[in-house]
Amino acid sequence: MEFTEFRVTTRVVAGWDLAASLDVELSQAGLERGLVVTDPGVRPLAERLLSASHRLIGLHDAITPNSEVGQVERLAERARDAGAGFLLAVGGGSVIDTAKAAAIVLTEGGRLLDHQGVNVLARPLFPVAAVPTTAGTGSEVTCYAVIRDGDAAAKVIFTSEWLPPVLAILDPALTLGLPPALTASTGMDALTHAVEAYLSNRAGPFSDALALAALETIYRHLPPAVRDGSDREARWHLLISSCQAGMAISWAMLGCAHALAHACGGLRQVPHGVANAILLPHCLAYNRPAVEARWWTLADVMGADPVKGVAALARRIGLPERLREVGVAESDLGPLAEAAILDGSIFTNPREATVEELAQILRAAY
Amino acid sequence: MAIFARAEDVYAAIGALFEWGSQDGELGPKIGESGLTIRFVYHRPDAEITVDAKAVPPEGRHFTVHCGPSDLKADVTMEMDSDIAHTFWFGKMNLMTALARGQMKAVGPIQSILKLLPAIKPAYRKYPEIARSLGLPGGEA
Known part of the structure; x- marks a missing residue:
């Protein structure tokens, strides 16, 4: 470095x-x-x-x-x-x-x-x-x-x-009164920050430490917070770790999940955390060839294959798994890919994406 | 020591690169089709280059290059030290990192510049040739 x-x-x-x-x-x-x-x-x-x-x-x-x-x-x-x-x-x-x-x-x-x-x-x-x-x-x-x-x-x-x-x-x-659906979607936004900051091509030692700490904590405490909003321990850890993930992205920035989620929010007003939750597993699978060493650290922190782990977490906390469930039409996929390639987050994605590759990710998530 | 001593040196190198691009069959049409007016403001030494893809270009060119101050209204302005520009065109500097480190300033809808990034790759091959022909050093990051 x-x-x-x-x-x-x-x-x-x-x-x-x-x-x-x-x-x-x-x-x-x-x-x-x-x-x-x-x-x-x-x-x-x-x-x-x-x-x-x-x-x-x-x-x-x-x-x-x-x-x-x-x-x-x-x-x-x-x-x-x-x-x-x-x-x-x-x-x-x-x-x-x-x-x-x-x-x-x-x-x-x-x-x-x-x-x-x-x-x-x-x-x-x-x-x-x-x-x-x-x-x-x-x-x-x-x-x-x-x-x-x-x-x-x-x-x-x-x-x-x-x-x-x-x-x-x-x-x-x-945050104790936050409804389960909002707890779930905002928590997945924070988790996506942690993952994308860690895999970013601008990741550094300071952002890594914050991103991994946040990932480990969110991954563990998000399900109990969704299940029982009054779980004080889970609420405490989620609020601290979402802030840590915010610190991490301030330097390391983000990746293609956020580029695509911003596009979905811009065109179809898909809630940001929901879009991230749907897209992140597909973006992880796409990025894997470019992040092999870091992949195993992610797997170690999550105790699971990152793609399967993120998808299972989103399912467990009741979030939609497909873009078609959140108001995105099949005809939107091309324009969404065109918009995402111009989003600032795409430039710190670990793998240089093309419009066609982004469209493939969207199709997989559709 | 600065790479360029005078504005004219900047125009001889970076201005020449844009002039080449305006006639290049690969890069030229992509910038020409953007329809943008992009101003590059350089410091140390102060210089200014405006790429005009709005007006009809001269015969054989895809856009017009103005070296020196211009009254054209820019859609996007990129501002940086001349040495940074030299390093950038050697392909040794990531635009997003340069922006994040405060080495460049972008005024206007940055997306329109990001859209052009894939198109300017041929310029990274051309600029070292121009720099070498002028006896300039190698664009160390």
């Missing part, structure tokens, strides 16, 4: 019922006048945080899954009008990514898509703190924000060293 690098710029605190003492953490981070960003499903929790805090000034709950450019710009406008000093994202990946993307608009002005690119942002952004309520995206620490461009029916990925939130508050108590 000629070069490696690693950084985590987010201060991460984790503990049971930590959200109840939110102001302590916000104060330590110097954050005041926060606008709470959430979605309608998480609103009751966000309202509780708002009413218990002296450092929060309002609540914006108009965020949906696969959030779109317009939602980001409306959030930025609301924060500006309210005189907010920071955004507190309380929710899953879409909520946190929307807040991160809004921070771009709040800092740089203009429209969100004006700031597309890599290394475009040259200064610290409007501060964001994150309280994840799912154990999946790791967005609370990543340097990415994925936003859907409805006009292009595609997902746009923003990448910058300034995008990670300044503070992540991991409180597993907030």
